[in-house]
Amino acid sequence: MDYSLDRANKTLKTMAKRYATDKLILFLIVVICLAIIAIIIVAAVGGDKDKKFNVPHDIFSSNKKTNSTA
Secondary structure: OHHHHHHHHHHHHHHHHHHHHHHHHHHHHHHHHHHHHHHHHHHHHOOOOOOOOOOOOOOOOOOOOOOOOO
16 A cells, blocks of 8 residues: 555656646747747837848947948
8 A cells, every 4th residue: 555655656746747847848938939029029110229120230340330222
């Protein structure tokens, strides 16, 4: 009887650990998806103080001018 209870207890602990791991993975997937959506929204809305839409910025140059033909 004690052996069966110990085995059942170990099984329940293992199931609980797997359930918690699955929830953690699901939470991280949701956080990553929300971050990607936020990046897309910021890129679409602008996020640039010069109000230029989707212009590539050179982060390594010291000047702030962009090469545009318009």
